[in-house]
Amino acid sequence: MDENAAAPFERGTDGPKVIVVGVDGSDSSWRAAAYASGLARRQGSKLVMVYVQPVLPAGAAMGAPVVDTTTEVAEELMTEIRRATDRLDGIYHLRWEFHTLRGDPYNGMVQMADELKADAVVVGASESAGHRIMGSVAVRLVKAGRWPVTVVP
Numbered sequence: 253m254d255e256n257a258a259a260p261f262e263r264g265t266d267g268p269k270v271i272v273v274g275v276d277g278s279d280s281s282w283r284a285a286a287y288a289s290g291l292a293r294r295q296g297s298k299l300v301m302v303y304v305q306p307v308l309p310a311g312a313a314m315g316a317p318v319v320d321t322t323t324e325v326a327e328e329l330m331t332e333i334r335r336a337t338d339r340l341d342g343i344y345h346l347r348w349e350f351h352t353l354r355g356d357p358y359n360g361m362v363q364m365a366d367e368l369k370a371d372a373v374v375v376g377a378s379e380s381a382g383h384r385i386m387g388s389v390a391v392r393l394v395k396a397g398r399w400p401v402t403v404v405p
Contacts, residue, residue: 268297268371274361274389275301275329280376284404288374292346299348300368303329304360357389365399374402 273288275281285301292299329350353360365373378388390403 267295268292270300270368270370271295271297271372271374272300272302272361272365272368272370273374274357274376275303276357277329278376278379280379280404282376284374284376284402287402287404289346289348291372291374292348297347297371299346300364300370301329301348301350302361302364303350303352304357305352305354306356307354358392361389361393362396362398370399372402373399374404377403377405 268291271288271292273281273285275285288301289299291297329352351364353363355363361373361375364370373393375390375393377390390401393399393401394403
């Protein structure tokens with residue numbers, strides 16, 4: 253092989269550069285965020301926390317202001333994340349970002365992981381009984397086979 257030839261891009265071969273973690277305020281998503289934060293800190297990776305605001309079909313919310321509610325959740329998540337990072341300021345260095353978008357959680361996570369060229373995806377295990385039928389976001393991400401996926405219980 254020619255030593256002067258540029259090496260092709262290889263995702264995640266020298267450790268993860270970008271770790272994407274899904275957060276939604278559930279206990280399992282906070283555990284996933286804590287796990288991903290430690291991994292990002294130790295690996296010198298950028299941590300990207302993603303909240304996908306669910307979009308409900310018209311009428312499903314029976315007139316409740318769903319957009320306002322999901323925006324409030326996003327703001328509360330950001331406040332809690334800032335509190336946690338402020339507590340660790342000066343102790344640990346961690347590069348992080350918070351993104352929020354609307355849609356279904358699986359497609360939102362796929363979109364963000366693709367856009368950010370994620371090397372790893374971390375999600376919490378589903379706490380919903382309905383996922384036994386539909387399949388959880390975690391299982392669907394694993395089946396996609398596009399990134400290493402860690403599911404935190």
